[in-house]
Amino acid sequence: MNFTEFFTAFPEMSKSGLRAFKKTVDGAYRQFSREYGDAIEAVFDPVLFFLIWFEKLLQNSPWIVVLIVFLALIYFGSRSIYLTIGSFIAFIFIGYFGMWEDTMSTVSIIGVCTFLSIGFGIPIGILMSGSDRARASISPILDIMQTMPSFVYLIPVVMLLGIGKIPGLLAVVIYAIPPIIRLTDLGIREVDKEVLEAAEAFGANRSQKLFRVQLPLALPTIFAGINQTIMMALAMVVIASMIGVKGLGQPVLKAIANQYFTMGLLNGLAIVVLAIIFDRVSQSFGKRLQQHRQGSHE
C-alpha cells in the first residue's frame, strides 16, 4: 500500500511540519520587524521628507506655473514643438477632468523613484561591468526582482514599514531599477576596446577611464535604461496605490472595486499620457546625446 502511494501522491512533508515551518519563518520575521522596523523606517525619513516636499510643491504651486515649467522641460528635452503642443493638450485634458492633483502625486513619486533608481542603479551597473564575479552574483538578484510577483515582496515590505508612501516607493524602485543596472553594465561592456586601450596607453587611471571613456560612450545605452526604468515605474503606479501611495492608481482601484468604468478609463488614460510624454522626451534626449555618432562624412 505504501508502495503505490509513493507513485500516486508526491511524498510531501507532513501538514503539521509545514505549518510549523511557516510559523517559525513568519514569527522570526515579525520579531525582526518589531525590533528593527523603526530603525529602518528612520533610514528612509529623508526620502520621505523629500517626496512629500516635492509632491506638495507640485500640488500647491499654481497649476499654470507647473504647466509652463513642464512644457518648458518637455521642449528642451525633446526639441520638438509637436510633442510640446501634444503634451499641452494632454495636460489640459487631465486638468479639465479633475485629475490634476492625482497626476501631480504620480509625477512626484515617479520622479523620486527614477532619481533613486539612477542614483543606485548606475553605480551598481558600473560595479557589475568591472567584474564578472559581481555580474554573476547580481544578475540572478535582478532576475528575481523582475519576475517575483510584486504582491509577494509587498508582504514583507508592508510588515516592516506598514502602509504608506515609503513601502510603495520601495516596491516601485525594486521593480523599476533592474533595467538601468543591466543597461549601464551592457553599455560599459560594449565600449570599443581599442578606444579604452588608447586611454590606457596614454596613462589614464581607473577613474579617468570611467569618466572620460566608459560613461560618455555608454551614455546612450544608459539612457535607454533610464527610459525603461521610468516606464516600469509608471506600470507600478496601480499596484503601489494598493499600499497607500496617492496618485492616479487610487481612482483606478476604486473604479475596479465599484465598477466605475469611465473613472477607470479616464485615470488609465492619464497614466498612458504620462507614459508617452516621459518616453518621447527621454528618448529624443538620449538620441541627441549620441549625435556625434551620426555625423555625416562626405
Next chain:
Amino acid sequence: MSNVKIKIENLYKIFGHNAKGLTSEVKEGLDKDELLAKHNHVLGLDNINIDIEEQSIQVIMGLSGSGKSTLIRHINRLIEPTEGVVMVDNQDVTKLNKNELLEFRRNRTGMVFQRFGLFPHQNIVDNVQLGLSIKGVDKSESNETAMFWIDKVGLNGFEYKFPNQLSGGMQQRVGLARALANDPDILLMDEAFSALDPLIRSDMQDQLLELQKNLKKTIVFITHDLDEALKLGDRIAILNGGKLVQDGKPEDILLSPADEYVTNFVKDVNRTKVLKIKTIMKDSIQSGSDCPKVAMDSNIESCLPLFLDGESVLSVTDDEKNIVGSVSREEVANILKRY
C-alpha cells in the same frame, strides 16, 4: 654605435590561467601548436631578445598571430609579461608599480593604433590633447600644443570636427598628432597604416619619415607589409609563431633571409627598387673613370638603363660627387638572378 633605448630580454608571454607553470616547458622547446594541443594555452611570445636603438625606426613584422601586437604592448605594459625583462633607458618596465607605470605611459610613450582608437564623443582638438589632459596639463597650454600638432599633420580647419566626420587617413593623422602632442621619446605604432588604402598609406609613410627627420623619436612600428617595413625600417625584426626569426637591416633581410618563412616573405619584393647601390658596390675604383656615374644612395633600378645602353661598369659617387667605388653589370645581374 648609438645607444640602446629599449632592450627586450628573454621575454615570454603565455596566455592562459597557468601561464607561469608552463614557461619551463616552453623553455624546453615546446612550440606554439604543441602548447595549444597539450595544455590549451596560447604561446604569445617565445624568448624574444631585441635591442632597439635610440632615434631609430624598428619595424616588427610578421603575419597575424605571430605575436607582433603582443610584443609592442609589452613595451608600455598594456600586456603583462609571463617572464622576461623590458628595459627602457636602463629601467625595467616590468618592475614598475602601478603609479610609476601610469607616469611612464604618460610621459615616455605614445601609441598609434590600427583602428585609430579615437574618442568618438570628442572633437579633434580634444582628442589630440588626450595625453596632456590625462597628465593634468593646463587647458590653455595643452590647447596650444594640440593646435600646433594638428597643423603639423596637416589638419587645419578640422579642429572642431568629430572623428567620424573625417576619412580614415585623416583620422590616423589625428592618432599620430595625439601621440606626438605628448612629446614622448618612444612612439609605438601598432599597424598604424594598415587600415588605410595604398595611396594614403604611402602618403602617411612619407609624412612619418619627414617628421622623424626632425623629431628623432625611437619608433617601434608594427606591420605585416614588407614594402612598408623596407621603406620605414632602420632595422626589421621578423616574428613567426611568437619566435623572433630574424632581426637585421633591410638589406640583410632581403639578401640573406634566415629561413624559409623569411624567404617566402621577401620573395616578391622588387629588390632593385629597395636595395641601394652602396650595398653591392665594390671599393675598387675604375681606372679609366670616364664611365657614367651613379650616386651610392640611389637604388639599383636607377642604373639599369645605363647597363641596357651597353655600359659594363659604372662609377659610384658619394654625396659630394667623389668617386668611391664601382658597380658592374655582373653584380647587378647576380642580384636579379636570386629571384
